[in-house]
Amino acid sequence: MTDLKQHFPMIQERKEVLEKIHDKKELLKMFYSWTEDQQEEFLDFCTGVKGPRMLYDGFFKEVMNPESAPERLNEFLSLILGTPVKIHAVLPNDSTRLADESSLLITDIVVELKDGSLANVEVQKLGYKFPGERSACYSADLLLRQYKRVRSKKRKKFSYRDIKSVYNIVLFESSPEEFHEFPDVYIHRSEQKSDTGIKVELLQKYVFIPIDIFKKRQHNKGITGKLDAWLMFFCGEKPEEIVRLIEAYPQFKPMYEEAYEMCRNMEDIMGLFSKELRELDRNTVQLMIDEMQEELEQKRAELEKRKEEAERQKAEVERRKEEAERQKAEIKKQEATLNKQKAELNKQEAELNKQKAEAEQQKNAAEAEKLRADRLEESERRKSEQLEQALRRIAELEKQKA
Numbered sequence: 001m002t003d004l005k006q007h008f009p010m011i012q013e014r015k016e017v018l019e020k021i022h023d024k025k026e027l028l029k030m031f032y033s034w035t036e037d038q039q040e041e042f043l044d045f046c047t048g049v050k051g052p053r054m055l056y057d058g059f060f061k062e063v064m065n066p067e068s069a070p071e072r073l074n075e076f077l078s079l080i081l082g083t084p085v086k087i088h089a090v091l092p093n094d095s096t097r098l099a100d101e102s103s104l105l106i107t108d109i110v111v112e113l114k115d116g117s118l119a120n121v122e123v124q125k126l127g128y129k130f131p132g133e134r135s136a137c138y139s140a141d142l143l144l145r146q147y148k149r150v151r152s153k154k155r156k157k158f159s160y161r162d163i164k165s166v167y168n169i170v171l172f173e174s175s176p177e178e179f180h181e182f183p184d185v186y187i188h189r190s191e192q193k194s195d196t197g198i199k200v201e202l203l204q205k206y207v208f209i210p211i212d213i214f215k216k217r218q219h220n221k222g223i224t225g226k227l228d229a230w231l232m233f234f235c236g237e238k239p240e241e242i243v244r245l246i247e248a249y250p251q252f253k254p255m256y257e258e259a260y261e262m263c264r265n266m267e268d269i270m271g272l273f274s275k276e277l278r279e280l281d282r283n284t285v286q287l288m289i290d291e292m293q294e295e296l297e298q299k300r301a302e303l304e305k306r307k308e309e310a311e312r313q314k315a316e317v318e319r320r321k322e323e324a325e326r327q328k329a330e331i332k333k334q335e336a337t338l339n340k341q342k343a344e345l346n347k348q349e350a351e352l353n354k355q356k357a358e359a360e361q362q363k364n365a366a367e368a369e370k371l372r373a374d375r376l377e378e379s380e381r382r383k384s385e386q387l388e389q390a391l392r393r394i395a396e397l398e399k400q401k402a
Contacts, residue, residue, distance in 0.1 A: 058272035175210030
């Protein structure tokens, strides 16, 4: 096991740290207010079992202090932005910053660069919901701060040309779920562009760095460049990682020395750690609220969808009901028409039956008349035959007489 004490002799032994804690009642009380895991975490980075958590607010602001060591933040920003930058001034955290959001940040350093642009470096411990929306609000707030400051300074000479870019740089210790859709990417740069290609400077630029994804990608891999070295400095906790880093890039050794010197002041370092725990608790609660809010919005959307579906089904039932009523009325109308036609047919049938009876009667009369005519004809025929017979006999008698 790598011993960091060989490289940083100021690292204390576990026994020494515990003695300092037990020497002061308020420190002992604070120590036992932590969970056992929290106590072990504190002892580990104080005694070199693990490296100091450089993204803790106290450590980060000490080693990256743009006033006492501007060259460090200069280099980091230059690597992130891909162009040499130099810090011109450190700006205070404005009280007008989004009040309910400021507590969500572990670290928030705002600097003005030499060209007048602003850079806001944030460290967030938890992967909050809506990272894009939050960053857009932070960026808008930063842009407005610059506008107010420049306009107040320039007064009548003010021009919008004086407003420079604002960079919102966010390091996530535990990144939001959106970033895990890109498991091989640990730096995301974003800015607004037109879909036509027209060049319009919209000033707001963003850099998102999911440190947890970087750490996974670096597992069993070496550091391939200065930017990777900085990110390893921020997240590396294993002693062997720290040793490899300071051997390849000795510039980081003084930064670790500063952090371990901070660990020797027990009141300050315990206060720093307690603050981190409070921030973590507050951040965890906010994350839970965000998740609950998202769940509520999803349920609300689902209920709204169900309501719309119910309304649609209700409208469909009403439509079908109206259609059924219309069909029912149409059936009644057709039924009335059929009844009328049936009555007409019955009338016609009665008329036909009457005509049929009359025809039958006429037929019978005709047949009776024919029968009478046939009988008369037969009678006349017989009479004719009798007359012929009588005439033949007379003729015969005349013949005999002659």
